Amino acid sequence: MFSFFKKKPSPPNAVEPTPAAPAVAAPAPVIESKPIPKDTPAVPAESANASWWRKPFGGGADKHTEVVPATQDFVAAPEPTAKPQADNSRQSWMERLKAGLRKTGSSIATVFTGTQINDALYEELEDALLMADTGVKATQHLLEDLKRRVKDTKTTEPAAVKALLADALTDLLKPLEKQLTIGEHQPTVVMVAGVNGAGKTTSIGKLTKHLADSDQTVLLAAADTFRAAAREQLGVWANRNTVEIISQEGGDPAAVSFDAVSAGKARKKDVVLVDTAGRLPTQLHLMEELRKIKRVVNKADGTAPHEVLLVIDGNTGQNALAQVRAFDDALQLTGLIVTKLDGTAKGGVLAAIAQERPIPVYFIGVGEKIEDLETFSAREFSQALLS
Numbered sequence: 494m495f496s497f498f499k500k501k502p503s504p505p506n507a508v509e510p511t512p513a514a515p516a517v518a519a520p521a522p523v524i525e526s527k528p529i530p531k532d533t534p535a536v537p538a539e540s541a542n543a544s545w546w547r548k549p550f551g552g553g554a555d556k557h558t559e560v561v562p563a564t565q566d567f568v569a570a571p572e573p574t575a576k577p578q579a580d581n582s583r584q585s586w587m588e589r590l591k592a593g594l595r596k597t598g599s600s601i602a603t604v605f606t607g608t609q610i611n612d613a614l615y616e617e618l619e620d621a622l623l624m625a626d627t628g629v630k631a632t633q634h635l636l637e638d639l640k641r642r643v644k645d646t647k648t649t650e651p652a653a654v655k656a657l658l659a660d661a662l663t664d665l666l667k668p669l670e671k672q673l674t675i676g677e678h679q680p681t682v683v684m685v686a687g688v689n690g691a692g693k694t695t696s697i698g699k700l701t702k703h704l705a706d707s708d709q710t711v712l713l714a715a716a717d718t719f720r721a722a723a724r725e726q727l728g729v730w731a732n733r734n735t736v737e738i739i740s741q742e743g744g745d746p747a748a749v750s751f752d753a754v755s756a757g758k759a760r761k762k763d764v765v766l767v768d769t770a771g772r773l774p775t776q777l778h779l780m781e782e783l784r785k786i787k788r789v790v791n792k793a794d795g796t797a798p799h800e801v802l803l804v805i806d807g808n809t810g811q812n813a814l815a816q817v818r819a820f821d822d823a824l825q826l827t828g829l830i831v832t833k834l835d836g837t838a839k840g841g842v843l844a845a846i847a848q849e850r851p852i853p854v855y856f857i858g859v860g861e862k863i864e865d866l867e868t869f870s871a872r873e874f875s876q877a878l879l880s
């Protein structure tokens with residue numbers, strides 16, 4: 494469950510001859526939004542970072558050196574398959590996750606420092622879970638589940654109850670575990686939405702880096718046509734990873750997205766990532782604009798978008814749950830990225846999401862650095878929270 498995505502071999506007839514690689518890495522071209530017939534050199538990054546993906550059907554990551562990479566399909570893992578890569582990097586991720594969740598976890602953990610399992614313990618736990626923005630329904634669910642586990646195991650030590658809570662939480666969060674679906678289509682079109690400042694562009698940048706490091710060709714669509722800084726920020730990520738970006742000042746974000754998907758198809762990109770402008774669910778015209786982007790993307794490719802992701806700021810707790818509901822109602826989300834779980838006291842929101850709108854959490858973020866975004870594991874999260 495630790496890889497970002499997994500790879501399946503290209504269909505035999507989908508591999509095309511590819512021109513030779515350019516000798517020197519070209520800067521990422523910023524392309525005005527209009528269909529472009531010819532590919533621009535995209536230099537593959539270093540070898541695949543195996544911890545981000547897996548290859549269930551065998552075969553290593555192709556070492557592309559060509560301008561237009563051969564088609565490579567990625568497909569979501571239907572079920573977790575642990576690779577023997579719980580290595581140092583994953584351990585260091587666990588440390589960061591624990592550190593990030595400390596604020597949420599510490600108030601829950603103190604409940605178990607007493608000597609007796611009694612009503613007072615459960616009441617304290619209820620308060621702590623609610624304070625962590627776990628929400629009423631998930632809190633009730635967890636308490637009932639926990640009491641049953643305590644009874645079944647005849648547990649008498651409060652410290653042991655903590656471990657049972659970790660099990661209960663893992664079970665509740667398990668349905669959220671899923672790998673990002675990439676592949677099956679070329680390109681895989683991923684549309685990313687969220688409120689202002691949730692971490693959309695940063696998460697897209699991190700994902701781009703991991704894809705590029707795995708020799709996948711990415712095309713970015715700067716569908717925030719209003720805010721120059723947003724386009725520039727995405728442009729920086731494009732440059733850093735030498736991937737193409739389709740960008741346009743002013744104009745219609747849906748048109749930019751259409752052009753990006755069309756160009757992604759024409760150039761046989763592996764992934765097109767569409768970064769949309771931040772908006773509140775209460776801004777109905779902007780929510781309608783998102784729906785339009787989705788519709789228009791579908792016109793460019795009848796199977797797209799293949800993923801509609803919502804980025805939520807974990808620090809906003811129950812508000813993030815409200816965002817999930819609203820954006821899901823508007824866009825039928827396929828996945829979530831939960832950022833800023835570092836330093837938040839509201840990490841319980843994942844339990845609330847699992848209880849009320851169980852949309853897969855593809856990635857969680859605990860900081861601004863590349864390595865601070867990782868795949869979501871229910872067990873890891875529960876352990877880190879209650880460590």
Ligand SMILES: Nc1nc2c(ncn2[C@@H]2O[C@H](COP(=O)(O)OP(=O)(O)OP(=O)(O)O)[C@@H](O)[C@H]2O)c(=O)[nH]1
Binds near residue numbers: 691696833859860
């Ligand atoms: N602490 C912390 N900061 C993060 C995380 N993810 C993103 N950020 C920071 O959050 C801020 C906003 O991130 P952006 O990626 O610009 O957010 P956005 O959703 O694209 O913003 P808009 O384009 O304005 O809607 C930046 O300063 C990021 O560095 C995280 O997991 N933890």
